[in-house]
Amino acid sequence: MNVLAMILDGAKVVMTLMPITLEAAIKLKALFAKSGTNYTVEIREMQDQAVADANSTEALIAAWKKEHGYV
Amino acid sequence: MRTRKQVALVAMVALLAATLACTPQDAAFQVNRTVAAISTANLAMASSVIQLNGLGKIDNDLTNQILNYNRDVATTVKASVVILQSGKQWNVIAPQVLALLRSVQLPPNVATFVKQPAVDVGVQALVAVIQTVELLIKQSMVEVQK
Numbered sequence: 001m002n003v004l005a006m007i008l009d010g011a012k013v014v015m016t017l018m019p020i021t022l023e024a025a026i027k028l029k030a031l032f033a034k035s036g037t038n039y040t041v042e043i044r045e046m047q048d049q050a051v052a053d054a055n056s057t058e059a060l061i062a063a064w065k066k067e068h069g070y071v
Numbered sequence: 072m073r074t075r076k077q078v079a080l081v082a083m084v085a086l087l088a089a090t091l092a093c094t095p096q097d098a099a100f101q102v103n104r105t106v107a108a109i110s111t112a113n114l115a116m117a118s119s120v121i122q123l124n125g126l127g128k129i130d131n132d133l134t135n136q137i138l139n140y141n142r143d144v145a146t147t148v149k150a151s152v153v154i155l156q157s158g159k160q161w162n163v164i165a166p167q168v169l170a171l172l173r174s175v176q177l178p179p180n181v182a183t184f185v186k187q188p189a190v191d192v193g194v195q196a197l198v199a200v201i202q203t204v205e206l207l208i209k210q211s212m213v214e215v216q217k
Contacts, residue, residue, distance in 0.1 A: 013193035016122045021196065024115035031107055036100050043100060046107040047152045053110035054145040057117045061138045061145075064121050070135050 027053075098217040099161055102168060105211040106155070110148045112207055116200045117141040123193050136178045137201075144204065147171050169215045172208055177201075 027049070034042045065071050117138060124134040154167050177185070185202065189195045 010192045013123070013126060013128070013191070013196075016126065017119055017193055017196055020115050020118045020122065021200070024111050027111045028108055031104060031111070034104065036097075039100065043103045046103045047156060050103075050107040050110040050148050050152050053107075053114040054148040057110070057114045057141055057145040060114075060117050060121060061142050064124075064138060065135070068131055068135070070131075 098165070098214055099155070101214040101217070102165075102211060103155060105207055105214055106148055106151050106168075109144065109204060109207045109211060112200060112204045113141055113144045113148070116197070116204055119193075119197050119200055123197060126193065128191055128193050129197075133180065133184060136180050137184075140175075140178055140181055143175050144208075147175050165215050169212060172212050172215065175208060177205065 031046065031049070034046070036042065062071075120129060120134050120137045120141070123129045124131065129137075151168050151171050154164055154171070157164065181201070185198050189198055
């Protein structure tokens with residue numbers, strides 16, 4: 001594989017993964033910015049986010065497994 | 072051999088964990104926060120694996136095993152939240168959440184994959200995310216035992 005092909009391949013991967021990691025980084029930043037001053041509300045928000053992300057993860061996995069015959 | 076980016080990411084997470092450990096908030100708040108962080112990182116991990124599989128960087132069988140781990144983590148997160156919302160005393164909740172977190176294990180093939188040196192930038196990023204999820208789980212176990 002020549003250098004240009006390698007760079008293009010790397011760029012394709014980075015461009016694909018960048019939005020995913022960026023979104024995760026923004027969510028994590030917001031999560032760790034929570035101060036605990038509005039204790040009950042903040043805990044509730046964190047729990048809601050945890051469940052929402054877990055549900056999204058399960059949906060992604062189920063769709064991939066179905067598409068690739070792993071069900 | 073780890074790349075500089077991986078080392079930087081692991082160092083960042085370790086710093087984050089150390090900051091968390093020093094923050095004067097109670098254990099319940101910290102555990103809720105680390106559980107939410109696990110869930111977010113786990114979603115990013117599953118998305119990355121699927122994208123890399125689509126690009127032909129990771130084969131179907133390894134992708135399936137990594138996704139099985141992601142599913143276990145997602146199940147653990149949801150079960151932990153149910154316990155955390157139960158309204159019971161912290162000394163009752165903590166051992167239950169700890170047992171759940173301890174039950175999540177990286178499948179042997181995936182553990183081997185994580186230890187292997189990766190040339191591809193996407194695979195390196197994925198390995199860093201897997202290590203982040205593992206670190207956050209370990210950090211949650213530390214928090215829940217406080």
